[in-house]
Amino acid sequence: MNKILNLLLPIFRLILNHEKLQKQSNNWNDSPIASKKTETLRSEIPIPETVEKPIFFHPVRIVSERVTSPYGYRTLNIDGKAVRQFHIGTDFGGSGPVYAVEDCIVTKALSADKKYPVRFAKRDGTWVDLIKSKEIPAGRAWTPYVILKGIHTGNEYKYKHVDPSVEVGAEITAGSEIGRSGNFGYSMGAHLHFEVWVNSKTVDPVKYLKSLELVK
Numbered sequence: 001m002n003k004i005l006n007l008l009l010p011i012f013r014l015i016l017n018h019e020k021l022q023k024q025s026n027n028w029n030d031s032p033i034a035s036k037k038t039e040t041l042r043s044e045i046p047i048p049e050t051v052e053k054p055i056f057f058h059p060v061r062i063v064s065e066r067v068t069s070p071y072g073y074r075t076l077n078i079d080g081k082a083v084r085q086f087h088i089g090t091d092f093g094g095s096g097p098v099y100a101v102e103d104c105i106v107t108k109a110l111s112a113d114k115k116y117p118v119r120f121a122k123r124d125g126t127w128v129d130l131i132k133s134k135e136i137p138a139g140r141a142w143t144p145y146v147i148l149k150g151i152h153t154g155n156e157y158k159y160k161h162v163d164p165s166v167e168v169g170a171e172i173t174a175g176s177e178i179g180r181s182g183n184f185g186y187s188m189g190a191h192l193h194f195e196v197w198v199n200s201k202t203v204d205p206v207k208y209l210k211s212l213e214l215v216k
């Protein structure tokens, strides 16, 4: 019985507290500097609606070989402690260009912190939070990102640890490069953290890409 409960508990928690979980697991930038530097689409710029047949594109080259951390519960070793969290995206390892999944409009973007690019360092088998160890000032080493809104589906695509090469408000076509992933911000190695939001809820990005036949 306990075994079954243990198996079901994460599912119940996911259903009951989806919104809360998303907020908690969203290692977003709450630092005032990051918020100030974030560019946001002005409300007077409309998101165009089209009815053309959409074309979809993978977010990184060779998606299937690069997943380093899948969507779902995971445990990280931070400051010598096991930290369990719900990972609301999929991590694709490596640094390099990342691409728009469909024709999109750029709704939000934040450039990398040039002075303090990354928040964690690995020492003696654990990840040290350099803000907690006071090696980096609070609010720095923010996570750079790009948020795109799909013109065809209305879905949102969040690309974190990405230094953007696109401007907020720009309309971009599927497959265009939108920036480069790297070891930026709340990060433990160069990667793209990729989220897909359908009707304001996260879905498993790999399942989503599979449904579009972009991954086998």
Ligand SMILES: [Zn+2]
Pocket: 069, 087, 089, 090, 091, 192, 193, 194
């Ligand atoms: Zn991630």
